[in-house]
Amino acid sequence: MEDxxxxxxxRQVRATFWSRRSNRWALRGLFFLVFVAVFGDFIANEKPLxxxxxxxxxxxxLKQYGIQLGWVEAEAAYFNxxxxxxxxxxxxxxxxxxxxxxxxxxxxQLTSPFAQQNIPSWRWRHWLGTDEVGRDIAAGLVxxxxxxxxxxxxxxxxxxxxxxFLGLLAGYFGDDSFRLRALPMGLYLLVLxxxxxxxxxxxxxxxxxxxxxxxxxxxxxxxxxLVFSLGGLLSKxxxxxxxxxxxxxxxxxxxxxxxNSLPGLLLILAVLAIxxxxxxxxxMVVIGLISWTSVARYIRAELLKIRQLDYMVAGxxxxxxxxxxxxxxxxxxxxxxxxxxxxxxxxxxxxLEAFLSFLGIGLPAEAVTWGSLIRKIQANATTGAWWIALFxxxxxxxxxxxxxxIGEGLTEAMSE
Amino acid sequence: MAAYILRRLLLFIPxxxxxxxxxxxxxxxxxxxxxxxxxxxxxxxxxxxxxLRKRTFEEVRRKLGIDQPAFYFAVRPQAYPDTLYKLLTQQxxxxxxxxxxxxxxxxxxxxxxxxxxxxxxxxxxxPDRLAPEYLTSIRRRLKDLASVADTSLLRKxxxxxxxxxxxxxxxxxxxxxxxxFTNAYQDLLNTHNKGALLRPKFVWYGWNNQYHSWVTGxxxxxxxxxxxxxxxxxNKVRFALSWTFWLNTLALIIAYGLSVFxxxxxxxxxxxxxxxxxxxxxxxxxxxxxxxxxxxxxxxxGTPDYNMQFFSVTALSDLDYAAxxxxxxGTVAQQMVLPIFCLSYGSIAAISLQMxxxxxxxxxxxxxxxxxxxxxxxxxxxxxxxxxxxxFPIITILGALFPATIAGSVVIEKIFNIPGMGRLMxxxxxxxxxxxxxxxxxxxxxxxxxxxxxxxLLYALVDPRVRLxxxxxx
Numbered sequence: 005m006e007d008x009x010x011x012x013x014x015r016q017v018r019a020t021f022w023s024r025r026s027n028r029w030a031l032r033g034l035f036f037l038v039f040v041a042v043f044g045d046f047i048a049n050e051k052p053l054x055x056x057x058x059x060x061x062x063x064x065x066l067k068q069y070g071i072q073l074g075w076v077e078a079e080a081a082y083f084n085x086x087x088x089x090x091x092x093x094x095x096x097x098x099x100x101x102x103x104x105x106x107x108x109x110x111x112x113q114l115t116s117p118f119a120q121q122n123i124p125s126w127r128w129r130h131w132l133g134t135d136e137v138g139r140d141i142a143a144g145l146v147x148x149x150x151x152x153x154x155x156x157x158x159x160x161x162x163x164x165x166x167x168x169f170l171g172l173l174a175g176y177f178g179d180d181s182f183r184l185r186a187l188p189m190g191l192y193l194l195v196l197x198x199x200x201x202x203x204x205x206x207x208x209x210x211x212x213x214x215x216x217x218x219x220x221x222x223x224x225x226x227x228x229x230l231v232f233s234l235g236g237l238l239s240k241x242x243x244x245x246x247x248x249x250x251x252x253x254x255x256x257x258x259x260x261x262x263x264n265s266l267p268g269l270l271l272i273l274a275v276l277a278i279x280x281x282x283x284x285x286x287x288m289v290v291i292g293l294i295s296w297t298s299v300a301r302y303i304r305a306e307l308l309k310i311r312q313l314d315y316m317v318a319g320x321x322x323x324x325x326x327x328x329x330x331x332x333x334x335x336x337x338x339x340x341x342x343x344x345x346x347x348x349x350x351x352x353x354x355x356l357e358a359f360l361s362f363l364g365i366g367l368p369a370e371a372v373t374w375g376s377l378i379r380k381i382q383a384n385a386t387t388g389a390w391w392i393a394l395f396x397x398x399x400x401x402x403x404x405x406x407x408x409x410i411g412e413g414l415t416e417a418m419s420e
Numbered sequence: 421m422a423a424y425i426l427r428r429l430l431l432f433i434p435x436x437x438x439x440x441x442x443x444x445x446x447x448x449x450x451x452x453x454x455x456x457x458x459x460x461x462x463x464x465x466x467x468x469x470x471x472l473r474k475r476t477f478e479e480v481r482r483k484l485g486i487d488q489p490a491f492y493f494a495v496r497p498q499a500y501p502d503t504l505y506k507l508l509t510q511q512x513x514x515x516x517x518x519x520x521x522x523x524x525x526x527x528x529x530x531x532x533x534x535x536x537x538x539x540x541x542x543x544x545x546x547p548d549r550l551a552p553e554y555l556t557s558i559r560r561r562l563k564d565l566a567s568v569a570d571t572s573l574l575r576k577x578x579x580x581x582x583x584x585x586x587x588x589x590x591x592x593x594x595x596x597x598x599x600x601f602t603n604a605y606q607d608l609l610n611t612h613n614k615g616a617l618l619r620p621k622f623v624w625y626g627w628n629n630q631y632h633s634w635v636t637g638x639x640x641x642x643x644x645x646x647x648x649x650x651x652x653x654x655n656k657v658r659f660a661l662s663w664t665f666w667l668n669t670l671a672l673i674i675a676y677g678l679s680v681f682x683x684x685x686x687x688x689x690x691x692x693x694x695x696x697x698x699x700x701x702x703x704x705x706x707x708x709x710x711x712x713x714x715x716x717x718x719x720x721x722g723t724p725d726y727n728m729q730f731f732s733v734t735a736l737s738d739l740d741y742a743a744x745x746x747x748x749x750g751t752v753a754q755q756m757v758l759p760i761f762c763l764s765y766g767s768i769a770a771i772s773l774q775m776x777x778x779x780x781x782x783x784x785x786x787x788x789x790x791x792x793x794x795x796x797x798x799x800x801x802x803x804x805x806x807x808x809x810x811x812f813p814i815i816t817i818l819g820a821l822f823p824a825t826i827a828g829s830v831v832i833e834k835i836f837n838i839p840g841m842g843r844l845m846x847x848x849x850x851x852x853x854x855x856x857x858x859x860x861x862x863x864x865x866x867x868x869x870x871x872x873x874x875x876x877l878l879y880a881l882v883d884p885r886v887r888l889x890x891x892x893x894x
Contacts, residue, residue, distance in 0.1 A: 202618075262435050267827065267864040274849055355709055388723065397709065405703075
């Protein structure tokens with residue numbers, strides 16, 4: 005009895021994946037990175053985790069979150085305080101007692117990790133050295149972890165959403181079975197130019213809410229929905245049942261080809277050249293918008309197989325709706341290979357972000373990331389300050405390796 | 421076969437059209453007036469005052485082909501005039517657009533701008549001795565007002581203007597232009613023609629537009645002129661290509677040569693320590709960010725501190741193109757060792773792992789067992805029977821790697837200062853040199869598609885089982 009129940013595809017995949025030592029280490033590495041990214045403020049911070057000052061107990065790092073959320077007022081007395089110099093009655097500092105932006109004035113000019121450092125005790129040592137203005141490299145690495153994972157996560161979320169949606173449609177419907185009811189579609193196509201005009205092209209001065217983009221988008225979607233429903237009602241009313249077949253698969257695959265032929269880096273640079281204030285969010289969005297194609301291709305290929313399987317045919321014969329077949333039956337079975345695309349995509353996105361910040365593109369000047377740390381070596385090339393380039397590079401290397409290993413391991417585990 | 425290739429080539433056209441539209445659209449959205457960029461590049465950014473400036477602008481606009489409407493048609497609210505593109509500078513166009521967006525009445529905007537310019541001319545015609553300390557600032561302010569469409573900012577500036585006018589006792593001297601201006605200004609502020617802003621209007625501009633001239637120019641082989649230095653884009657791209665092409669080809673040849681060998685060895689010793697350690701090593705190599713390795717190498721070999729200056733890393737920037745061939749060759753070759761290493765190590769890792777996979781699969785086939793059973797020596801089995809079949813995956817990879825031989829590597833060229841395509845690309849986009857960016861974008865799109873086609877063709881060439889032109893299940 006037990007045996008029958010225990011066969012489970014996911015369990016199988018997990019067992020195969022876990023059976024390799026490199027995969028286990030990659031997963032542990034990933035957990036470590038996520039931990040550092042999430043709890044970075046508690047790992048490297050110039051503020052103490054806990055302190056007793058003038059008889060008052062406080063938790064400055066925690067409090068910082070409160071201040072950022074607007075729950076707590078910042079105390080003006082500590083606004084420009086040098087946290088390391090205060091007279092504490094009791095204090096616990098984070099493992100790295102520096103923030104990424106802390107200037108250690110007594111250890112400026114590229115202090116080597118092995119050099120005699122100008123510090124009160126080993127507790128204040130810069131284990132990985134400092135840069136030319138006395139910022140701790142280890143603290144920079146911690147802050148960079150957050151940016152790197154953030155970029156990878158957000159870019160790949162966008163990519164997965166788009167890729168999943170289009171890949172599912174292309175693979176499920178193919179070229180011959182996506183039928184649109186002619187009346188609502190025709191009506192919509194007629195109205196669409198006007199919708200676009202009124203939603204996106206009319207000047208803000210004649211729109212409510214000052215024409216903010218969210219409003220325009222909501223208006224567009226709402227009106228689209230209304231027009232479609234109206235078309236549906238009309239076709240019911242007039243008993244007009246003509247359908248149009250849309251070669252969805254070909255269309256989506258042409259789109260994939262166009263996106264793949266676009267040089268990604270050039271596109272990112274072009275978009276950053278257009279926007280007023282370049283920021284990392286544009287980089288994330290553009291990476292997401294160009295890397296959905298691999299997700300779409302994986303899931304499309306999977307669905308082309310799935311849609312011929314017995315349970316799908318049976319579902320169709322039972323008259324299940326497309327939505328139900330897609331969401332309840334095709335998606336859960338077809339989603340596995342997406343994980344592979346996502347983990348390789350994460351590696352790619354993190355590498356791209358590091359390279360962009362290495363070039364000094366798309367980041368505010370004061371942001372500390374792995375790439376921006378490596379960039380500093382160019383200005384300090386003649387000083388022999390190897391540590392500012394070595395450690396961030398290793399961080400990138402390990403992160404990229406981890407994601408590549410996971411992708412590789414998943415590919416292997418799923419192909420068996 | 422020929423029909424198949426032709427069909428694939430025909431499929432390039434819609435993709436290229438879409439990409440040309442994307443590139444063109446991006447360039448139209450970008451800030452920065454192409455005329456100003458061009459004049460800056462030509463060395464005369466400060467073209468002084470009116471008549472000459474106007475003529476220069478008109479000339480440059482004609483040369484760059486931007487004296488025409490942007491596209492075949494336009495859809496916009498009725499309030500906007502069809503001839504907005506005729507305004508000389510991007511700033512003028514922008515200010516006009518902002519005003520129209522706020523008021524919906526172009527004629528009143530024109531009236532306001534005309535009165536403003538009258539007032540400015542009047543202030544210039546006044547003799548300096550009237551109020552020396554105020555007049556200059558009034559003139560400057562009036563001149564700047566032409567580029568302001570933000571009403572709150574405008575109000576503040578006009579308050580200052582009035583204060584200075586009263587303090588300098590210039591009120592009477594600036595009449596009647598001052599009151600004409602105030603009237604036009606008040607009139608404009610009170611205008612809000614909602615109807616004209618809400619009615620859509622479709623304008624057909626015909627074939628004489630920027631996009632059409634650009635595309636037909638491309639088809640005729642006219643690639644346009646760089647904004648940065650006025651050089652023909654073709655020349656710039658050709659020069660960059662000459663560097664990138666042989667550099668990347670060399671790297672690719674080295675990578676393939678080594679990888680095939682490594683891949684076969686790993687497959688031969690599959691599962692043994694040699695295979696495992698090589699696989700892991702190559703996998704790690706694959707994850708090494710090349711910009712980091714390149715930077716480290718550059719520092720290590722380029723800085724006197726380490727006494728490792730075997731490879732010159734700066735010679736290329738002042739390479740003497742007139743020097744005899746062998747001298748040049750020597751300099752360049754010495755400089756190219758590190759870039760070629762950095763270019764090839766990543767592909768070595770990727771290709772040899774693929775080669776290993778291909779060989780492992782080939783060695784697992786029945787005919788290999790048969791070959792062994794016939795008593796053939798292992799070397800012969802591997803190289804004569806398995807090798808050709810094991811090549812399939814790395815041939816597919818060639819399709820993906822080939823575009824890079826021409827599109828270049830931004831990372832390596834930027835760090836090692838090689839004047840190739842990658843660097844041209846990043847510099848052009850940084851300088852908003854759109855004519856060059858267009859060409860690079862189209863070129864790399866063509867290359868990517870050609871690479872995929874090439875891979876398919878090669879695949880059919882080595883594997884007789886593959887029949888092109890038939891719709892496969894995938």
